[in-house]
Structure formats: structure tokens, C-alpha cells
Amino acid sequence: MEIGQHVIAAGLAAIGAIRAVAAGTPIAAAIIAGVAILAWHTAGALLPLRSRARSAAIWWLVGFGAVWIAAVAVSPEFVWVAFLLWLLAGHLLPLRWGLVFSGVVFAVVVVGPIVHHGGTSYANIFGPLIGGVFAFGISRGYLQLLRDAAERERLLSSLTRAQHEMADLQDELALAQREAGAIAERTRISRDIHDTVAQGLSSIRLLAHAGAARSTDAEAARTLSQLEDLAGDSLGDVRRIVAALAPAELDGNGLAEALKRMLDRTQQEAGLRTELHVDESLPTLPTAVEVALLRTAQSALANVRLHAGASRVVISLIDDEGSVRLDMIDDGVGFDVSTWERDRESGSSSYGLRFIRARLRELGGGLDIESAPGEGTAISVSVPIHPEQTPRASGLAAAPASARPASAAQTASPAQPDSAAQPASPETKETP
Structure with a gap:
């Protein structure tokens, strides 16, 4: 031109x-x-x-x-x-x-x-008039072509940038899911050790202490005392293993502090405005409940960053009369919940949400989602503060308990048939 x-x-x-x-x-x-x-x-x-x-x-x-x-x-x-x-x-x-x-x-x-x-002459009037309209129209058309080209370039640049951001977020989500899977497995192993080995060692220690206190044979009493000490040392080792397998994010001040660090990191990395509200009446939560709520919040927040296009996220921890509720609300694009429910029933919905539901189901909890296109999303998670053990964990934990009467009968003196049923003294009783 x-x-x-x-x-x-x-x-x-x-x-x-x-x-x-x-x-x-x-x-x-x-x-x-x-x-x-x-x-x-x-x-x-x-x-x-x-x-x-x-x-x-x-x-x-x-x-x-x-x-x-x-x-x-x-x-x-x-x-x-x-x-x-x-x-x-x-x-x-x-x-x-x-x-x-x-x-x-x-x-x-x-x-x-x-x-x-x-x-x-008329030619000197209409000739320039036609030529002027033609020239001005060509110029305006060329200018519009330039603007369209610039807009396409801007859109292409924006699309390329969005693709890079999407790839980065997908990598982050994949890494978070891998870490969540690894930590979930560590948490499961930790819970199983706590419910089986630790319970068994605690029972052995209590029974050894009771047998040593009742025994009239000095050699047997010394052996039972050594058994009690050995069981106590092993129980301490098991507790350290259980503590080491617990999620690192929950070290220190527990779930609320872990959620705060997660939101602060999200605000720095993604530019989202975040808020955290915690009920002052919220009691201390069991580790299994804290882990489930933390993993749920991490997975849901990863979905917000990847899909929602939100600018603000609010998380609330609420004491709900025997249960703890975690609510997460964002102002993103939202989605059709009915479509998502149909996909969930057919097994084609998000694996992250399916894993969340499975984890919460183990603790007797549930997940509710409210959303609509263009109206953001609200996720509500409810878990009993003192969840019942899963059937697998209950069965494993019951084994040492079922063995106690027999062990007590073996260590009890024939002249004292009821002494085995007496509880240990408060000074010697241990809790795993």
C-alpha cells in the first residue's frame, strides 16, 4: 500500500x-x-x-x-x-x-x-465525484482489512497464550493428582497401621502389665515386664511411623493453616482473589478427616484454576453439629450439573471428583455441587467429625481385641479367674 x-x-x-x-x-x-x-x-x-x-x-x-x-x-x-x-x-x-x-x-x-x-463541465464534476467515492471506499476497506488482521493476530496470540496456560495448568493438575494419590496411599497405610499393629501392640502391653502384676513367679513377672517394655518400644516406633506417613501440609496448625497456605499460593500463582472463613467453634479434627477435606479442597481448587475462569474463590470451614462442612464458592463460568450427573452415572465424569466422592464415602461423608452456566459453582463437603471405620479397617482392628480374652486367660492364675478382666491402672494405660 x-x-x-x-x-x-x-x-x-x-x-x-x-x-x-x-x-x-x-x-x-x-x-x-x-x-x-x-x-x-x-x-x-x-x-x-x-x-x-x-x-x-x-x-x-x-x-x-x-x-x-x-x-x-x-x-x-x-x-x-x-x-x-x-x-x-x-x-x-x-x-x-x-x-x-x-x-x-x-x-x-x-x-x-x-x-x-x-x-x-458536468464531466469535471461527476468524474471527480465518482473517483473520490471510489478512492475513499477503497481506503476505508483497506483500513478495515488491517484492523481485522490485527484482531486476528491478537486473538491468535491470546489463544496461543491460553493454550500454554492450559498446558501448564494440566501439568499442575496431573502433578497434584499424582501427589494426592501417593499421599492418599500413605494415609491409608498409616491408618491401617494405626488400626491394626498399633492396637495389637497396645493390647500386648496392657496384657503383659496385667500379667506381671498378678504373677507370683518372679521369673515370669520379669519376662512379662520385659515383654511390656518391648511392646512399649515397638508401639513408640509404630507411632513415629504413623506420624511420618501423615501429610506434610497438616504439620503445625492443622487443616485451617494448610488451607490458608494453599489459598495464598493460588493467589500468587494464578492471580485469584481468595478468602478463608473458619468457625471459631470448630473442634480438633481427626487426621483422616483433615486429610480428606484437604485433598478435596486441593482437587476442587485445581478444577477451578483449570476450567472455571474465576476471579474469586471463597472457602469456609463450618462446625455443623457433629459434622464438619467445607464449602467452596467461585465466580467462574459454571457448568450444567445435570449433564455432569449423567456423565457421573455413565462413568465418564471427572476422575478427580469421582476420587473425592470415594474418599468421602469411606468416612461417611458426602459431596454436593450447585452450578449453572455463567453463574459460578458452589461445592459443599460434609464429613462426620468422628467417622466410623471402614469395614476393612474395623476387621483388622478387631483382631487384637478378639484375642485379648484368650491371652488374658492364658496369663491369669487359676486361683484368680476374674483378675484378667480388671482394667489397667491409669498410670500404665496407653492409647495408640
Whole structure:
């Protein structure tokens, strides 16, 4: 387009100068007028290199119009340059001012021959009019093409950036799910050790202590005392293993502090505004409940970052009369819950939400989701504060307990059949 303007400017200036000389205009005046037009146009070509201000280009066009009017005053043959002015007006000026400028140019085209020759013809009126409309329309169309190209470039850049962000979020989500799976397995192992090995060692220690206290045989009492000490040492080791397998995020101040750190990290990384509300009456929660709620919040927050397009997330921990409730609300794009429920029934819904439901079901809890397209999403999780053990854990934990009567009967003296049923003293009783 720029090269074409230079060619048009040079051609029209040359035609104007030649026709002016042919019409009787002094050669020097015609050449000066033509050179002035070319010089001003060339200065405009250098303008973008020195100034990017749109106002400078507009003032340059006004100056170009003044130079052209001066050239028309020298000879009406320079009205040919009006075609270039109409092109520039459509390109540089807003539509309203472009039409005003084009109207002024057309008026000069009509008046110029009348001033010089005392009259004009219909051809000198309608010819420039048609040419001006054509030139102005071409220029506006070209400008719209440039705008469309810039918009497509912007959209392409935005799409590319969104794809990169989506890939990063998917990587983060995959990593979070892998970590959640590993930690869930560690938590399960920790719970199983607590419910089986730790309970068994605690029972052995209590029975050994009771047997040593009742025994009249010094050697047997010493052996039972050693057994009690050995069981106590092993129980301490098991407790340290259980503590080491617990999630690192729950170290320190428990679930509320872990959620706060998670939200702060999300706010820094994703730019989301986050809030955390915790009931002051919320009691200390069992580790299994804290782990389930923390993993649920992490998985739900990962879904918000990946799919919701939200700007604000609010998490609330609520004491709900024997249960603890975790509510998460975002102002994202939302989704159709009925469609999601159908996908869940067919097994094609999000694995993350399916895992959340399975984890909560183990603790006797539940998950509710409220959402609609364009209205954000609300997730509510409810878990009993003292959840019942799963059948598997209960069965494993019951084994040591079922063995206690037999062990007690073996260590009890025949003369004291009821002493085995007596509880251990408070000073020696241990809880796993």
C-alpha cells in the first residue's frame, strides 16, 4: 500500500505538471508546484520513522491539503492529486472527519477550474465525484482489512497464550493428582497401621502389665515386664511411623493453616482473589478427616484454576453439629450439573471428583455441587467429625481385641479367674 501511494503521488504530480505546462502555465511554476507535492508526500513517508503519534499524521495530511490547494491555485490541472488525498483521508482520519475532508477536497476540485477558466463541465464534476467515492471506499476497506488482521493476530496470540496456560495448568493438575494419590496411599497405610499393629501392640502391653502384676513367679513377672517394655518400644516406633506417613501440609496448625497456605499460593500463582472463613467453634479434627477435606479442597481448587475462569474463590470451614462442612464458592463460568450427573452415572465424569466422592464415602461423608452456566459453582463437603471405620479397617482392628480374652486367660492364675478382666491402672494405660 505504501509503495502504491508513492507511485500514485509521483504519477499524479507528473501528470499535473505536464498538463499545466501544456495549458500555458509557466514551466518553473508548474515544476515548483509538482516538486512541492512530492516533497510533502515524501516527508509523510518519513514521519512514521520519527513519530508514531496519530495526531502528527493528521496534521501532515492537513498540510498536504494546503500544499495541494496552493498547487491548484497555480494550475487547475493539479486537481488530479485529489485522488491521492481521498485515499489518505480514508486511511488516516476517522470516518466523520474523513468525509468532511473529502468534501472540502471535492469543493476545491469543482471551484478550481471555475476560478481559472470561468466555468466547468458536468464531466469535471461527476468524474471527480465518482473517483473520490471510489478512492475513499477503497481506503476505508483497506483500513478495515488491517484492523481485522490485527484482531486476528491478537486473538491468535491470546489463544496461543491460553493454550500454554492450559498446558501448564494440566501439568499442575496431573502433578497434584499424582501427589494426592501417593499421599492418599500413605494415609491409608498409616491408618491401617494405626488400626491394626498399633492396637495389637497396645493390647500386648496392657496384657503383659496385667500379667506381671498378678504373677507370683518372679521369673515370669520379669519376662512379662520385659515383654511390656518391648511392646512399649515397638508401639513408640509404630507411632513415629504413623506420624511420618501423615501429610506434610497438616504439620503445625492443622487443616485451617494448610488451607490458608494453599489459598495464598493460588493467589500468587494464578492471580485469584481468595478468602478463608473458619468457625471459631470448630473442634480438633481427626487426621483422616483433615486429610480428606484437604485433598478435596486441593482437587476442587485445581478444577477451578483449570476450567472455571474465576476471579474469586471463597472457602469456609463450618462446625455443623457433629459434622464438619467445607464449602467452596467461585465466580467462574459454571457448568450444567445435570449433564455432569449423567456423565457421573455413565462413568465418564471427572476422575478427580469421582476420587473425592470415594474418599468421602469411606468416612461417611458426602459431596454436593450447585452450578449453572455463567453463574459460578458452589461445592459443599460434609464429613462426620468422628467417622466410623471402614469395614476393612474395623476387621483388622478387631483382631487384637478378639484375642485379648484368650491371652488374658492364658496369663491369669487359676486361683484368680476374674483378675484378667480388671482394667489397667491409669498410670500404665496407653492409647495408640
